[in-house]
Amino acid sequence: MAKSAVNAADSEAVLIRIRAALPSLRPSERRIAQVFVDSPSEGATLSVAELADRCETSTTSVVRFYKRMGYSHYKDLLMDLTREAMRQEMTTSSLPPVSGDIGRNDSLDVIVAKVAINETLSISDTARSLDTEALGQAVTLITGSRRIDTFGMGAGSLVGLDLQQKLSRVGRTVINWSDPHSAWTAAATLDSSCVAIAISHSGRTGDTVDFLTVARESGAATIAITNFHTSPVASAADVVLTTSARESAFRSGALGSRIAQLMVVDCLFTAVAQASYDTSVEALRNTYRVVHDRSQGGAR
Template identity: 45%
Template structure:
């Protein structure tokens, strides 16, 4: 079960029945319904039965509606406190918001995505991925669209400490590289939705070739996650003005940083030389600063 109950509701959607999904969608749209309504009232609002609501709660790992309701109340309270910290009455961006409002709301969503991702990340899985990278000969990274930026960021970080890593936004090149993986290699697919066909295909090809496969996704029940031996889950919320696309990238980059620092820790002194060498060779391409005249 996710560290945040509202994240658990979103993640559960793909495996819910149609009647349970109506309950989930109502709660995602307005979490305070659970706080304000009895199980009978919530069932009526969702156009379903008491047994469906109870079954929905149990699907998420709760003993019943009472336990689920307490968890939702706690989550709603924590989020309200976060909004207060940013001086927000609500977190959705409106067309008539000022620049200051937009900045505060985007900052709120991005901070929330990082905090919930960090809170919900399985450190045992994280370290298992780190072990595979450190012990492996090569790392492939697959990501397309905004997730491609995250894949390129991790490729650059790993390359800077001397780890063989490949990333291409060309799906044909990604598939060619995936097909050439072998046991001991690691293949990491990054997809917010977990539904990106190109990422899923590349991961499946790499797995068939014998690589250890990893998914970084917001949807642990998705096809991309199913193609992975290890899943690192982000927690970024969809909203208006493509907020999901923005906060998802921030959450992904946070996971990349967690992963990279753990790899660097594990490699110890071996990272110092390649970092220094890559710093020196790129330093030649920096524009020299002009000294101010007295």
């Protein structure tokens, strides 16, 4: 895809596209990508030769990388990186000026700042890149279903539980499975009136991919929440909701996937509730009243 074919929205999302491409890049290209991801403002000042030298690779690898990202000319990539760096600075202007992963000698103030910046940008990037057409398709599937099953491993399980609790409050029948064997068994009993939702940052967690695969084979509609649109879990989904978290399999100290997934879940829940506005508002009032009244009764 040449630069002339990259529209304004794509240009603004240059770092989102680079991070999404990381798993599929060659080692030399991955090192190049990491320079831009770690510090877009600094990376935007490097010539082709300087970047190649820093990454211990050839200028040919740099050329191959920027063409793979959709640019005919290196200077166009640098211009988009400069704009993206300025946007990040504006987004985090109220936070202390820190960067990088958590370091061995970071103070608590620096740790708080780095986590805040990472999560702020994860939410901002996800909001910019979330496919609202896919979101609408997911809402349609959920509102038309008789049952919704969710599954994820680790943090994905917690995100699934959050979605279950939210949708249950507006009258949806939702089951969140925390054990893979139980999830697979349940997926095998689903049919065309059901929806299965899988949550996986990498999209490569075998148990989660298997859950969605079994659900699809059983006839259920399938939805994936993942950071990588070309991942195995995305391939098993009818609808893919993509996050843009600042975390990757290549930077174990990175943070942000869970907060980005929760942001997508909040958007999904809100849109589902809006689809049956009056009924949902009444259900939310009733559930709040029941909890409030019982809590007050217990206090007495």
